[in-house]
Amino acid sequence: MKRPFKTLTSRIAWSCPWYAIRQDEILLPDGSQGVYNTVTTSTAVWILPVTPQGEIVLCRSYRYTVDDWCWELPAGSVKPGQTLEEAALEELHEEVGGRCEALTHLGQFYTANGICDEVGHYFLATDVTLGPTAHEPAEVIEVHIKPIEQVLQMAFAGEITDAPSALVLLQSAEKLRNLSG
Amino acid sequence: MKRPFKTLTSRIAWSCPWYAIRQDEILLPDGSQGVYNTVTTSTAVWILPVTPQGEIVLCRSYRYTVDDWCWELPAGSVKPGQTLEEAALEELHEEVGGRCEALTHLGQFYTANGICDEVGHYFLATDVTLGPTAHEPAEVIEVHIKPIEQVLQMAFAGEITDAPSALVLLQSAEKLRNLSG
Numbered sequence: 001m002k003r004p005f006k007t008l009t010s011r012i013a014w015s016c017p018w019y020a021i022r023q024d025e026i027l028l029p030d031g032s033q034g035v036y037n038t039v040t041t042s043t044a045v046w047i048l049p050v051t052p053q054g055e056i057v058l059c060r061s062y063r064y065t066v067d068d069w070c071w072e073l074p075a076g077s078v079k080p081g082q083t084l085e086e087a088a089l090e091e092l093h094e095e096v097g098g099r100c101e102a103l104t105h106l107g108q109f110y111t112a113n114g115i116c117d118e119v120g121h122y123f124l125a126t127d128v129t130l131g132p133t134a135h136e137p138a139e140v141i142e143v144h145i146k147p148i149e150q151v152l153q154m155a156f157a158g159e160i161t162d163a164p165s166a167l168v169l170l171q172s173a174e175k176l177r178n179l180s181g
Numbered sequence: 182m183k184r185p186f187k188t189l190t191s192r193i194a195w196s197c198p199w200y201a202i203r204q205d206e207i208l209l210p211d212g213s214q215g216v217y218n219t220v221t222t223s224t225a226v227w228i229l230p231v232t233p234q235g236e237i238v239l240c241r242s243y244r245y246t247v248d249d250w251c252w253e254l255p256a257g258s259v260k261p262g263q264t265l266e267e268a269a270l271e272e273l274h275e276e277v278g279g280r281c282e283a284l285t286h287l288g289q290f291y292t293a294n295g296i297c298d299e300v301g302h303y304f305l306a307t308d309v310t311l312g313p314t315a316h317e318p319a320e321v322i323e324v325h326i327k328p329i330e331q332v333l334q335m336a337f338a339g340e341i342t343d344a345p346s347a348l349v350l351l352q353s354a355e356k357l358r359n360l361s362g
Contacts, residue, residue, distance in 0.1 A: 014195035109344040170351035
């Protein structure tokens with residue numbers, strides 16, 4: 001479909017090692033000029049780790065941005081030079097100490113398309129076994145293992161407060177119930 | 182639960198009329214100092230509009246951030262002085278020209294808790310009737326009306342690419358199927 005905005009100029013207005021603000025001057029569909037700021041960041045991956053016993057590995061993470069503890073799936077950014085799959089395997093290992101036998105790409109979404117260009121890809125990781133984690137100093141993550149049906153109930157009840165994690169769980173509900181036998 | 186990070190200093194590093202970057206110096210759990218940047222923005226609302234005929238009102242919006250057309254629910258920011266309900270009714274009216282007979286708060290989530298403090302609240306709007314929209318110049322939105330089951334299928338198939346909209350639809354699937362009778 002037709003692109004309704006025309007970009008006149010584009011510059012980085014602010015940046016940090018994790019994301020930047022791209023400030024564009026644009027021509028709007030009504031012919032007027034405007035400024036559009038985009039939080040520009042790497043593609044991200046969310047991983048849905050299932051154990052051979054039909055359990056899901058969840059993170060309970062302290063998030064400084066919202067000053068709250070959140071139930072989440074392991075997730076993280078795709079680093080330069082990594083494939084999506086490499087990033088998913090790395091985050092599975094670092095955040096919950098997981099290794100998997102198979103990794104399947106399930107889908108993708110825009111995390112916050114009103115302000116940010118982040119694309120989130122999500123993967124099912126099966127036959128996951130756990131070992132030591134490798135958290136960064138700013139990652140405060142507890143690892144929890146819960147039966148599939150219990151985690152789905154948490155997602156339907158709104159207890160998985162990280163929106164992308166809840167989306168991945170609900171979109172995968174049927175697949176997960178088949179896995180849990 | 183215990184707050185694992187201590188905030189040492191806090192300042193606004195960059196701002197625009199829609200959001201700002203808050204840059205904090207923090208003390209990490211391991212005793213080291215770090216910098217944490219948060220995209221700080223208003224609370225947002227998503228509205229799930231259902232007509233008396235058992236249809237959902239969807240937006241198809243061009244999103245400059247991701248240079249793509251996205252299927253979405255009407256949504257927007259809560260303005261200073263507005264209640265969540267007032268914001269939801271305003272966005273329903275402005276984005277799709279909708280008025281409703283009843284508005285029910287269904288839940289809340291963190292949109293992107295890795296970088297942003299946005300809290301999203303979502304509402305079911307029932308007996309929705311449509312009139313003229315009131316789009317801002319930078320809003321490029323088509324209004325579509327589709328049967329509930331078709332929209333749920335789109336959400337399960339990953340066609341609703343705005344993650345919060347897809348989450349709201351999937352979390353409300355049972356409630357929607359009851360409404361469609």
